[in-house]
Amino acid sequence: MLRAPSRLAAPRLAPPLALSNSHRPPPFYPIPTWAERFPKALRWTHPYLSLARMDKPIGTWLLYWPCGASPWGITMAAYSSALPPSAWAWNLALFGTGAVVMRGAGCTINDLWDRDIDQKVDRTKLRPLASGEVKPLQALTFLGGQLSLGLAVLTQLNWYSIALGASSLSLVVLYPLMKRITHWPQLVLGLAFNWGALLGSSAVLGQCDWTVALPLYAGSVAWTIAYDTIYAHQDKTDDVHAGVKSTALLFGDQTRPILSAFSASFVSLLALSGYLNGQGPAFYALSVAGAAAHLAWQLRTVDLDSRESCWRTFASNRDLGAIVWSGLAVDYALKVAAASGTL
Numbered sequence: 128m129l130r131a132p133s134r135l136a137a138p139r140l141a142p143p144l145a146l147s148n149s150h151r152p153p154p155f156y157p158i159p160t161w162a163e164r165f166p167k168a169l170r171w172t173h174p175y176l177s178l179a180r181m182d183k184p185i186g187t188w189l190l191y192w193p194c195g196a197s198p199w200g201i202t203m204a205a206y207s208s209a210l211p212p213s214a215w216a217w218n219l220a221l222f223g224t225g226a227v228v229m230r231g232a233g234c235t236i237n238d239l240w241d242r243d244i245d246q247k248v249d250r251t252k253l254r255p256l257a258s259g260e261v262k263p264l265q266a267l268t269f270l271g272g273q274l275s276l277g278l279a280v281l282t283q284l285n286w287y288s289i290a291l292g293a294s295s296l297s298l299v300v301l302y303p304l305m306k307r308i309t310h311w312p313q314l315v316l317g318l319a320f321n322w323g324a325l326l327g328s329s330a331v332l333g334q335c336d337w338t339v340a341l342p343l344y345a346g347s348v349a350w351t352i353a354y355d356t357i358y359a360h361q362d363k364t365d366d367v368h369a370g371v372k373s374t375a376l377l378f379g380d381q382t383r384p385i386l387s388a389f390s391a392s393f394v395s396l397l398a399l400s401g402y403l404n405g406q407g408p409a410f411y412a413l414s415v416a417g418a419a420a421h422l423a424w425q426l427r428t429v430d431l432d433s434r435e436s437c438w439r440t441f442a443s444n445r446d447l448g449a450i451v452w453s454g455l456a457v458d459y460a461l462k463v464a465a466a467s468g469t470l
Contacts, residue, residue, distance in 0.1 A: 174255040174260045174261045175255075175261070175269055177254065177255050178231075178234065178235050178238060178254070178255045178256065178261055178266060178269065180230065180231060180234045198219060198448075198452040198455070198456070199324070199327075199343065199347075199448075199451055199452055199455060200323060200324050200326075200327030200328060200340070200343060201215065201218045201219055201222065201327045201330070201331060202215070202452065202455040202456055202458075202459050203327075203328075203339060203343070203400070203401070203404050203406070203455060204327060204328050204330075204331035204332055204336070204339075205218075205331060205459055206404065206405075206406065206455065206458055206459045206462055207332075207336070207339070207404050207405060208331060208332055209462070209463075209466060210331055212463060214331075215459070218327075218330060218331060221280060221283055222280075222323065222327070222330075224280055225277060225280040225281070226323075228273055228276045228277045228280065229273075229277045229299075231273050232270060232273035232274055232277060232299070233299050233302070233319070235266055235269060235270045235273060236270065236299060236300060236303060237302070237303040238254055238255070238256045238257070238266065239256065239263060239266055239267070239270070239303075240303035240304060241257075241303055241306075242254075242256040242257050242263070244306075244369050244370075244371055245257035247365065247368060247369040248362050248365040248366070248369055248371075249362075249365055250361060250362055250365070250434070251362075281293070284329075284330050285329070285330070285333055287329050287333065287334055287335075288326055288329040288330045291325060291326050291329055291335065292322075292326050295319060295322035295326075298315065298318050298319035298322070299319050301315065302315045302316055302319050306371045306372050306373060307370075307371070307372070308372070309372060310372040310373060310374060310376060310377035311374060311377070312372065312373060312374075313351065313352045313355040313356055313359065313373065313374045314348070314352060314374075316351055316355055317347070317348035317349070317350075317351030317352050317355070318348060320347075320351050321344055321347035321348055321351060322344075324340055324343045324344035324347050325340050325341075325344055327340075328340040336404075338403050339400050339403050339404045340400075342396045342397075342399045342400035342403065343396070343397065343400040345392075345396050346392065346393045346394075346395070346396030346397045346399075346400065347393070349389045349390070349392040349393040349396065350389070350390070350393040350444075350447075352374060352386075352389050353386045353389045353390050353393065353422070354440075354441055354444045355374075355441075356373070356374040356375050356378065356382060356386060357375075357386070357425075357429060357431070357437050357440050357441050358437065358438075358441040359373040359374060359375035359376075360375045360382070360431045360432075360437045361434045361437045361438060362375075363375045363376055375431075382431055383426055383431070386426060387426055390419075390422040390423075390425075390426065393418070393422070394415060394418055394419045394422065397414065397415060397418060397451065398411070398415045401414065401415065406454075406455070406458050407458040407461065407462070409454045409457035409458045409461065410454040410455060410457075410458050411454070412454065413450065413453050413454030413457065414450065414451045414452075414453065414454030414455055415454070417447075417450035417451070417453070417454065418447055418450055418451050421443070421446065421447045421450055422447070425440050425443060425444075428440070
């Protein structure tokens with residue numbers, strides 16, 4: 128007798144994962160970047176800029192926004208501690224530099240681990256290590272320079288923050304391995320990418336305000352899982368052949384409702400973090416409501432079977448970061464103005 132499938136069964140893989148050619152996405156054609164328009168004398172730098180993804184800055188924004196040493200966390204800590212505007216601006220610039228450098232270092236580490244896999248994925252086969260344009264020894268030398276710059280940024284902080292920041296390096300190194308052993312590499316990416324939600328609090332306050340920083344960190348991890356799952360849907364067919372695991376493959380045709388839950392978690396934890404930090408009305412009106420509306424738009428409009436749509440939706444999270452920061456910045460500006468008697 129036939130039985131109805133169990134509700135506890137693992138989600139089915141979405142139809143586009145079928146191995147027939149008729150279900151494969153169209154080939155990926157790289158779009159020329161600003162680095163490829165360099166004068167001839169500087170074109171030797173392009174493979175290294177590409178290795179560090181300097182020619183695709185969206186990942187840097189996604190690293191920069193939620194870091195506690197970024198606009199979100201720095202501004203929250205500045206708001207609670209009445210940090211002077213000059214110190215606030217210095218921290219924003221310092222960790223902006225750190226986001227660029229460490230995002231590039233993470234990409235170099237990722238490509239060193241994944242150069243064999245990248246050769247099998249249409250979207251990544253032209254990356255410098257996968258194509259052979261940069262040799263592993265050259266990439267390791269380049270990585271040494273990136274980490275040295277990252278250390279130079281880190282040493283501008285207090286010792287508590289230096290220790291806290293250095294403790295995240297193991298996550299950065301291990302993340303590329305996760306796609307080989309678990310369907311949850313996006314979770315590990317979130318844990319590594321958003322470590323700054325803890326670090327920024329300590330950088331501004333001298334120690335981490337765990338009450339505020341932990342909800343911000345957990346919410347940012349949920350946000351990373353959501354946007355990186357959409358990103359992973361670009362490669363889901365190639366990943367099946369390459370043996371790569373991801374939440375895109377795990378969630379399959381249940382991706383949209385599952386990501387709705389992660390998005391709701393992000394918005395709720397963001398609101399909780401702001402409440403515990405004593406944020407003002409602008410935070411709830413702009414940051415929380417704006418983030419909720421933007422994520423609802425993403426999940427309603429994204430076509431998970433279209434590489435173009437997945438990339439466009441993934442990249443739009445840069446705007447979500449700016450939306451969240453806008454409310455925090457208005458709250459901080461109003462508090463500074465009130466303290467100075469100009470309001």
